[in-house]
Amino acid sequence: MSARRRRVLVWIAQHALAIVLALMFLAPVVFLTLTALMTDEQALTSDLWPRSWNWDNFAVVFAKSQLLRWTANTLLYAGLGTLFTLVSSVPVAYALARFRFRGRRAAFLLVVAAMMLPPQVVAVPVYLVWARLGLTDTLWPLILPMLLGDAFSIFLLRQFLVTIPREYTDAARVDGCSDVRTLVSVILPMARPAVAAVALFQFFYCWNDYYGPLLYAGVQQEGWTLSLGLATFKAFHSVQWNLTMAATLLVTAPIIIVFFFAQRVFIEGVTLTGVKG
Amino acid sequence: MASVASAAPSRWRRGEGLRALVWLSPWLAGVSIFFVYPLLATVYFSFHHYDLFTLEWAGLDNYRYLLRDPRVVTSARNTLWLVAVMVPVQTLFSLGLAQLVVRLKAGVGLFRTIFYLPSLVPVAAGTITFVFLMNPSTGPWNQFLALFGVTGPDWFGDPAWSKPSLTLLSVWSCGQIAVIFMAALLDVPRHLYEAAAIDGAGPWRQFRSVTLPSIAPVLMFSAVTGVIYAVQYFAQAMIASRVASGATDSPGSSFTPGYPDESLLTLPQWLFQAGFRDYQMGYACVLALVLFAASMVFTLLLLWQFRRSEGAT
Numbered sequence: 001m002s003a004r005r006r007r008v009l010v011w012i013a014q015h016a017l018a019i020v021l022a023l024m025f026l027a028p029v030v031f032l033t034l035t036a037l038m039t040d041e042q043a044l045t046s047d048l049w050p051r052s053w054n055w056d057n058f059a060v061v062f063a064k065s066q067l068l069r070w071t072a073n074t075l076l077y078a079g080l081g082t083l084f085t086l087v088s089s090v091p092v093a094y095a096l097a098r099f100r101f102r103g104r105r106a107a108f109l110l111v112v113a114a115m116m117l118p119p120q121v122v123a124v125p126v127y128l129v130w131a132r133l134g135l136t137d138t139l140w141p142l143i144l145p146m147l148l149g150d151a152f153s154i155f156l157l158r159q160f161l162v163t164i165p166r167e168y169t170d171a172a173r174v175d176g177c178s179d180v181r182t183l184v185s186v187i188l189p190m191a192r193p194a195v196a197a198v199a200l201f202q203f204f205y206c207w208n209d210y211y212g213p214l215l216y217a218g219v220q221q222e223g224w225t226l227s228l229g230l231a232t233f234k235a236f237h238s239v240q241w242n243l244t245m246a247a248t249l250l251v252t253a254p255i256i257i258v259f260f261f262a263q264r265v266f267i268e269g270v271t272l273t274g275v276k277g
Numbered sequence: 278m279a280s281v282a283s284a285a286p287s288r289w290r291r292g293e294g295l296r297a298l299v300w301l302s303p304w305l306a307g308v309s310i311f312f313v314y315p316l317l318a319t320v321y322f323s324f325h326h327y328d329l330f331t332l333e334w335a336g337l338d339n340y341r342y343l344l345r346d347p348r349v350v351t352s353a354r355n356t357l358w359l360v361a362v363m364v365p366v367q368t369l370f371s372l373g374l375a376q377l378v379v380r381l382k383a384g385v386g387l388f389r390t391i392f393y394l395p396s397l398v399p400v401a402a403g404t405i406t407f408v409f410l411m412n413p414s415t416g417p418w419n420q421f422l423a424l425f426g427v428t429g430p431d432w433f434g435d436p437a438w439s440k441p442s443l444t445l446l447s448v449w450s451c452g453q454i455a456v457i458f459m460a461a462l463l464d465v466p467r468h469l470y471e472a473a474a475i476d477g478a479g480p481w482r483q484f485r486s487v488t489l490p491s492i493a494p495v496l497m498f499s500a501v502t503g504v505i506y507a508v509q510y511f512a513q514a515m516i517a518s519r520v521a522s523g524a525t526d527s528p529g530s531s532f533t534p535g536y537p538d539e540s541l542l543t544l545p546q547w548l549f550q551a552g553f554r555d556y557q558m559g560y561a562c563v564l565a566l567v568l569f570a571a572s573m574v575f576t577l578l579l580l581w582q583f584r585r586s587e588g589a590t
Contacts (some may be wrong), residue, residue, distance in 0.1 A: 014380055021374070022391045022406040025449065029395075031404050031417045038281045088303055095300035099293045107301065109580050114312055116502075116576040118509035120545040121569045122315035124322060124558050131329070149308025179296060210512040211545075215553060227401040231516045234405070235523050241409050248402045255397050263390065270393075270453055270459040 010130050019027065036245035043242035057246040063238045070229040077113060077128035077139045078206035078214075079224060084146035085153050085202045086195065092149050093157030098169055108158065114151035119211060127215065136201070137218030142209070146202075148228050153198045160272060162188065197269020207255065226251045310556035316569070323562040339563040349567070351535070352544045355440065356402070356571075359507040359543075363444045368500055371451045389456065396452035404516040406536045408433050412521075433521040436540035443513055456497050461489065461495040494582070501579045508572050511549070514541040544568050 035043060036048045038058060061067060096108055130141040164187065172182040188195065213225040221229065230251050234244040259266060326335045343349060378388055395403065405435060411418045411432035420430030434440040469487045489496075515534055518524075518541050524532035534550055535542025544564060552561025 011382060012542055014377060015383060018381055018384075018388050021377075022388055025391055025395055027417075028406050028410055028449065031410060035409065045416065046420060048417055048420070054477055088307075090479060091300050095297050099297040099300070101294040103299040104297070104585075109583065110308065112580055112583055113576055116505050116572060117312065118505075118568055119570050120509065120511070120547060120548050120564045121572070122311065122319065123548070123560050124552050124565060125315035125318035126311060127553070128318075128329075128558075131536040145311055147303070148310070149304035154304065166489065179300070185562075196362065208401070210401055210516065211549075214515075215549070227399055227512075230399075230401045230405065231519060234520055241415065244405060248405050252398050252402045255399065256394065259389065259394065265387070266397075267393070267456060268547060270456045 010088050025117050035241050036249050038242045039059065040240050040242060043240035051204045054242075055111070058240055058250060061237075061243055061247045061250060064243070065229060065247065066224070067226075067247065068228045069222055072226075073139060073217075073223065074207055074225040077143060077209075078203045081146050081206040082199050082202045084143065084260060085150045086199055088147050088149040089153040089157060089198070090188070090195065091183065092237070093154045093161055094224075097157045097161035097164075098166075098187075108114060111154050111158070115155055116269060122194050128248065130216070136216055137220070139213065139217060142206075142212045150202065153202055153207075156198050156201070156272060157191070162193055164190055171249060193265065193268050194272060196262070196265045197272060200258075200265055201269060203258075204255065205258050256258055285449055310570050318563045319569075321564050322559050324341070324568060325559045327556065327558040328556045337561055339560045340452050342560060343567070348539065348542060349544070349564070350540045351539050352547050354545055355535075355539075355541065356508060356510070358440055359510055360504050363440070363447055364503040364507050366444055367447045367451050368496070369452065370448050371454040371499075372458050372496070374451070374455045375462055378455070379462045380460055389459070393452035393456055396450045397450060398450065398514045401516055403446060403450055404513050405520050407442065407449070408517055409518045411442055411445075434537055436538040439517070439537055441519075441538045443517060446513060453480055454503075457499060458492070461492040465491040497582060498579070500576055501582070504575050505572055505579075508575065509545050510543045511545045514543055515549075516544055517541060522563065544571070 031048065034048060034050055037053050037055065038047070038054060038057075039054055040143050042051055066241075096104065096111070126141075127136065127160070135141055135144075152239045155262060168186055168190070169182055208227060209225070210227040213228045217223045217225060217228055230247055233247050237243060237247075323339055324335055324337070328334050374392060375423070378385060380393065381388060398406075410416050411429075413419055413429065413431045413434070418432070420431040429437045432438045465488060470483055473483045474486050505575070518536035519532065520536055522532070522536040524536070533539075534546040544566060548561050548564040548568060551557045569573060
């Protein structure tokens, strides 16, 4: 077999395999969508293709559950959480990346340790503190701590900031810039991709978070987030799969839309998490 | 660099420790409030009975109960399964997927997007979707298997198949790891492959002698974080149990995590149940310390690796 023919065959095999895998990755979303559009009766059968397209299933989901309320709560959690995280984590990452001080390496290792700590380990005492403050049954115990920095965001930002050559900050200092000025007008413009990636990761983390709201949001459905509401949707609102799938689709859609607008930021950000090992 | 450093007065250097302290102080406060204090308090509560209302000394009662609690053994065994099967399967699949995608000539961007997207689907949504896909009566997955003459099991309803089902879910949402591997693979210098090819190395030999050493740090990082996430595995298992069993976890309902047959019970879930559903806060703290010890082992492994790579720069 000639080398040329061999190359063509390998090309075909690789692309065929990729197409098959891609179809398998897409299949769950396809079946999810098809089922979301079925009638109640058909959703009880093993049919895969809807006999009629019931777009009003989405309206039924809104009417039956507090989806709008959950969306508002989730937006509050994710929006404020992201904002607080950025404001608190950027300076810490900057100090860890740029200042030379004793214990700098220990501080960095502490960030990694905090990042790896399962949230359940400290759950009981932290919960008791929030209970004493009367803030359980709200989302504030999840939002407020982000004012004091988030380990994963600090880690990621720091990994990016150490790659910015020292010359820039040294030059800014020679020009008489304060630390804050240097950070805001020299470093931040250069760190835009990393900051954007951290913002997106944090937003998605909050949007997806299930454990946190389960612990703190309480039993009243008005206070729930989308993840929490969705997880109990089937038990509370529908015996059939169609409405549950419609709700699932509604919770997933915004994330997918955001992704398509910010695809580059994501891929670059993900890459950032892995490069320094 | 050297000229700038010598031109900069040394008082900036000297003040740097103090300035770092100021800049780090909010985070140090955060670490004290949400890491150091609760850890100490957890030790304190672990020697007490506490149900949110009365706090009384318990001595070693909670620890003694730990040794007799069958659920601890069950959840440790389940976690071990996740570490030994789910994490390697997910890591190896991601690596294979990354190898495939970086070799593609056409449609790389499209394929990367398709493989990455599921990892963004909210955990609750992804888990519910898989419970639906794999439910034995109306789900498409068993119908697909039937095309090949295979009778699929009751995936999320069968204790023997519930963990493999979640492993499939983890493979579906492996995009994040795969993208990290893709970047690492593209970073391997091309000339190393060329040199290896000239020396007569076949594909497998090239992978072992060139690819693997180059991506080892990334592989190691992803394996260790994977293990740490397996130790704190919570949402997928909890939601799968709930949706598959139809339980609501509303007050007064008798939902115990781990359905079916505690096959999906993990330590974090049992801790959550003990502390925040049964209000045995003291015992929950003992479980928290066990969880802490387990995750520390792997965290130290990661820290050791970071120290090494940081020392190099």
